[in-house]
Amino acid sequence: MLWIDVVFWGTYFVSLYLTIFLVYTFLEKNPREKKPVLKKHPYVSVIIPAYNEENTIANTIKSAINMDYPRKFLEIIVVNDGSKDKTLSIAKNFAEKTKDIAILVMNHKNVGKGASMNRAIAKARGEFVISLDADSFVAKDTLKKMLPYFEDKSVASVSAVMKVRTPKNILQQLQWLEYILYAFMKIVLTTIHCLHVTPGPFTIYRKSALKDIGGFDETSIVEDQEIAYRLQRKHYCLVQSYEGDVTTIAPKNLKELYAQRKRWFKGSIITLYQHRDMIFNKKYGDFGMYQLPSLLGGMMLLFAVIIMVVRGFIVPLYEQIRHLYLLNFDLSMYYTTNLSGMISGLINTMFSFDYAKLFIIIVLFSVNIALLIKAHKYTNEKIKIANIIPLVLFFIVYFIILSFMWIGAIIDLIKSKQKNNWG
């Protein structure tokens, strides 16, 4: 098992080091100081692709209508991607009722999100197009706060800070924390031009840039990741802002979370594989030399977590059950111990314990806490005491659960690879 230890702790070491290094550099630069101001109002098209979203789409459209922006420079395009529910009629109803904003409702057979976006982009009149997921709700001032980033002509996309909408249970609370942590990391990555995703919930794209790269990949299951890679390929700037907010409905149970993460994990592996020539490629700057290798390392770390859980928890558990079996389930004997046995056991544990690993774990834990505190600050959230309990679970249980979902994604991939050869 020695080589596994070396690989895993090595990956741990390097990724932790790079994270601290990156955040530290970021905080020294303090990019918050220069805040661009909106000088003129360009024409903007909000695209809402929807597939069976009857429960949420009304509020999504409402949030788009309520955005603080001149009416004559705004249009909303709802794309009904062959929904089997009332999505279409709800959208049509809005189109009829709303007088001051142009609402276009498109309807076609189910073709997927990427294709829906492309069809809407073809009809969009805006200089900028926005992807607004039909289960997400944009804050009033988000658009106004995000548009100024496009003053820089190399900027192709600006993404809002994605937050979990009113978390109701512990799983959603955990995701709430996860999202702001990732938002913070994406803000940091923006400063070194390493963003690898333009989240569907709310991202503004410069339409000319989308045309330049040929729009969304219609076959990708994570089209908002895939498009980021191709924008990076053409050396566009991708921005994660920290001003605008969009709230999205997070999976409320493990089954839903599993379905979502399986798609994400599978999608990120496929996307990384599709663009494998960019990994360690100097031509793509830090994105190729730092970000993609880190993503690869991150995937390995998930494996590390799985193996650590198996070795540290499942194997000992099996051993204890085996011991009980060997004692014919005589509990009194199982618990038999005396004082000297306890003391010598304690001494043995103390001397066999790996303090170097413990130290790394403590460092990792403190770094994560520090990152979370910074994440709260940069996403304009207050640190709540009530979050401390889910916080503890956050670090221990949540990533373990995600790791196991990761296995599911890989098994799925292997199965589907046997069916149709992707890449």
Next chain:
Amino acid sequence: MGLLTVLIFSLGLLLGLFVNESKLNYIQQLSKTQRADYGSLQFQYSYIETLENKDMSDDEKCGVLAATLENNLKMLSPALEKIEAYETSGDVENEDYLLLKREYTIANLRYWILAEKSKKMCMTDTVSVLYFYTKNCPECNDQGYILTQMKKVFEDSLLVFPIDTSINEPAVDVLTRQYNITTYPTLIIEKKRLHEVKDKNELTEIICPLYFNKTKYTLCSGG
């Protein structure tokens, strides 16, 4: 800039190295005292040998024997702890460890002979178990665990002598040949040879009838 991170990591590595170093020092320190203990046991054993010709009552002889047995017990258990400390630290290729293990095994065998002698001469109510095991044998771990738990119940009246046959010790070879040990784990309980892992119930059935006073242990009287 990145100095802080370098510092944190160096500190972590240094701490790891430091702890490892002190761990080895601890084991080596224990080894030195161990040497002296073995010397002392050697003397006591020779002294017992001369007892048979001496003009002493059986009670007196048994007294000396009991005292020696007790000393053996006292010195052997820390020796085992030390060996375990080596084993958990993974430093089993260490020369010191191998030497320690041989000395421990010989002392154990000597203790076993004394115990047999004591049982014959002084009717001490004990049961001896010779436990032959080897490296890389998962079943041996199971058997070892059961014996450890049994020992906790029977305490000093169950004497377990673990013999690692994978160390190169001629004294061990003598025994494996005598008892014709070919598979592991094998238990020798009062001349009875047992192959394969014996669980708690099986061992209780074998051990209990061997005690003079069978009602002393709930495990034996309870069935």
